[in-house]
Amino acid sequence: MHHPFKVGFCFPKFLRRDKGESGTSHGVSVSEILAVRELDVDSGTKDDGRWQKMPQKSTEAYPYAFTVSYVERAWQHRWRCSDVTFHCLEGALCQQWVQTIREQLTALTSRPKHLLVYINPYGGKQQGERIYEQKVAPLFTLASISTHVIVTEHANHARDHLRTEAELKKYDGVVCVGGDGMFSEMVHGLVSRTQRDNGVDQNSPEEKLVPCTLRIGIIPAGSTDCICYATVGINDPVTSALHIIVGDAQAMDVCSVHHNNTFLRYSVSLLGYGFYGDVLADSERKRWMGPARYDFSGFKTFLTHHYYEGTVSFLPATDILGTPRDKTRCRAGYHQPLFLLPEYKGGWRVIRGKFLAINAASMSCACPRSPKGLSPAAHLADGTTDLILVRKCSRFNFLRHLLRHTSKYDQFDMTFVEVHRVRRFRFTPRYCQSDSELDLRENGKKLFSQICRDHPACSCSPAYSSWNCDGEILPHAAIEVG
Numbered sequence: 001m002h003h004p005f006k007v008g009f010c011f012p013k014f015l016r017r018d019k020g021e022s023g024t025s026h027g028v029s030v031s032e033i034l035a036v037r038e039l040d041v042d043s044g045t046k047d048d049g050r051w052q053k054m055p056q057k058s059t060e061a062y063p064y065a066f067t068v069s070y071v072e073r074a075w076q077h078r079w080r081c082s083d084v085t086f087h088c089l090e091g092a093l094c095q096q097w098v099q100t101i102r103e104q105l106t107a108l109t110s111r112p113k114h115l116l117v118y119i120n121p122y123g124g125k126q127q128g129e130r131i132y133e134q135k136v137a138p139l140f141t142l143a144s145i146s147t148h149v150i151v152t153e154h155a156n157h158a159r160d161h162l163r164t165e166a167e168l169k170k171y172d173g174v175v176c177v178g179g180d181g182m183f184s185e186m187v188h189g190l191v192s193r194t195q196r197d198n199g200v201d202q203n204s205p206e207e208k209l210v211p212c213t214l215r216i217g218i219i220p221a222g223s224t225d226c227i228c229y230a231t232v233g234i235n236d237p238v239t240s241a242l243h244i245i246v247g248d249a250q251a252m253d254v255c256s257v258h259h260n261n262t263f264l265r266y267s268v269s270l271l272g273y274g275f276y277g278d279v280l281a282d283s284e285r286k287r288w289m290g291p292a293r294y295d296f297s298g299f300k301t302f303l304t305h306h307y308y309e310g311t312v313s314f315l316p317a318t319d320i321l322g323t324p325r326d327k328t329r330c331r332a333g334y335h336q337p338l339f340l341l342p343e344y345k346g347g348w349r350v351i352r353g354k355f356l357a358i359n360a361a362s363m364s365c366a367c368p369r370s371p372k373g374l375s376p377a378a379h380l381a382d383g384t385t386d387l388i389l390v391r392k393c394s395r396f397n398f399l400r401h402l403l404r405h406t407s408k409y410d411q412f413d414m415t416f417v418e419v420h421r422v423r424r425f426r427f428t429p430r431y432c433q434s435d436s437e438l439d440l441r442e443n444g445k446k447l448f449s450q451i452c453r454d455h456p457a458c459s460c461s462p463a464y465s466s467w468n469c470d471g472e473i474l475p476h477a478a479i480e481v482g
């Protein structure tokens with residue numbers, strides 16, 4: 001992984017005495033230094049037990065020392081904080097090093113100094129507060145970052161606080177400790193506030209959103225954590241904290257979801273109808289199971305094997321480099337795709353059919369369950385979403401398709417699956433005649449029994465599924481996304 005700004009320090013006149021090495025030179029790039037502190041060698045240091053174990057002779061020989069904490073890359077995209085101590089003979093030289101490093105660190109303007117942190121204490125395995133206090137807060141302190149921490153008291157607490165109350169000018173960024181649902185709350189708070197401040201009407205599907213200037217950091221403490229996993233490459237709180245400290249940034253596509261010119265929600269990861277909608281609807285009733293609720297409901301939904309009829313219309317993204325079938329992977333810090341936007345060539349395409357799943361992935365949606373994700377080649381910030389249509393097929397074939405999300409085999413290379421990179425799309429369920437469409441929740445069940453009476457031979461798939469929008473159920477089946 002590469003940082004755009006990289007100045008290297010070598011420490012030639014110093015002896016590195018930790019880890020049992022003697023006299024080795026050590027290079028650390030400034031962009032990866034977290035903190036530097038001088039050591040009071042004579043009295044030994046309270047916070048570095050290793051020093052006190054050093055033989056007396058070497059303390060006499062090198063009476064001055066400083067410790068640099070830096071990012072060390074570990075296995076599978078993990079980052080860790082590592083310390084290296086340098087020793088020397090002259091106090092003035094030692095101080096000069098410390099001062100120079102501090103100056104260099106201050107010059108890194110992309111690093112945050114003040115952060116506003118929201119913790120969802122009920123996300124995932126309900127470990128949000130513990131994860132923050134034990135793994136993240138000490139690193140922020142080490143890096144001299146000041147924080148204001150809010151533990152949420154109810155759903156949408158963070159969203160509403162960000163939208164109306166928070167004094168955002170005081171902060172360089174906001175941090176969310178939780179899952180995709182919590183991240184989505186923060187996106188809603190910040191994006192809504194930015195549109196309101198800029199006079200953009202959220203209800204108009206045609207209007208372009210004004211990008212937010214504040215960055216959102218994610219400390220994974222949820223059930224799926226796909227937004228963290230897909231951007232960083234792993235769902236690991238320490239790794240995420242270190243990315244936040246060094247000021248890594250990644251732009252992200254945000255889709256708006258509308259129903260009849262009324263704004264419903266924003267989506268950043270998965271919008272799924274059919275399978276993933278049904279899994280979510282069932283799993284919400286089993287929150288007490290924790291993250292395992294998704295496996296339970298996934299298994300149950302797989303067995304139910306419902307398909308849904310409807311019409312998908314979409315505007316293909318024709319003027320881009322790359323397709324959903326590429327072998328490339330997009331992650332923060334790897335490359336920022338620079339695509340030409342957004343002259344629309346070609347028109348809308350319309351596909352009618354019976355679908356087991358309709359998924360729109362604005363990013364790969366990689367997560368521990370599927371390390372390559374729903375759409376492995378999706379880009380994080382290219383203004384497109386990958387629309388995956390899984391048509392009605394046998395249970396056996398659907399299982400083969402699902403299993404391929406966990407292996408190297410291509411989940412799109414199946415006759416009943418198609419994938420399109422699109423700029424906008426619309427979905428209209430069958431049995432939904434007019435614009436004054438029936439409200440899904442009110443009338444879904446009535447309609448279902450009506451349809452079954454009308455079609456006694458049907459396999460009794462209900463008329464409607466629900467949309468799973470980043471882990472939240474949408475109240476309408478007919479939607480427009482752009």
Ligand SMILES: CCCCCCCCCCCCC/C=C/[C@@H](O)[C@H](COP(=O)(O)O)NC(=O)CCCCCCCCCCCCCCC
Nearest residue numbers: 179180181222223224225226270294298302370402470471
């Ligand atoms: C047979 C194994 C098949 C494994 C297939 C795994 C595909 C997983 C792709 C997951 C994409 C997830 C996209 C992320 C969505 C999240 O925004 C959203 C919210 O997250 P949060 O709770 O952290 O706030 N999460 C979700 O909607 C959860 C979706 C989880 C789907 C799990 C599906 C498991 C399927 C198991 C099928 C089992 C069939 C077994 C038959 C013998």
Ligand SMILES: Nc1ncnc2c1ncn2[C@@H]1O[C@H](COP(=O)(O)OP(=O)(O)O)[C@@H](O)[C@H]1O
Nearest residue numbers: 123124152153154155178179180181182222223
């Ligand atoms: N204090 C709270 N009490 C109850 N629900 C909350 C609270 N804070 C946030 N939520 C809601 O909890 C839901 C799940 O949060 P999330 O962090 O995504 O965890 P998970 O990944 O387990 O779903 C979100 O819809 C969010 O709005």
Ligand SMILES: [Ca+2]
Nearest residue numbers: 253362379384
């Ligand atoms: Ca995208």
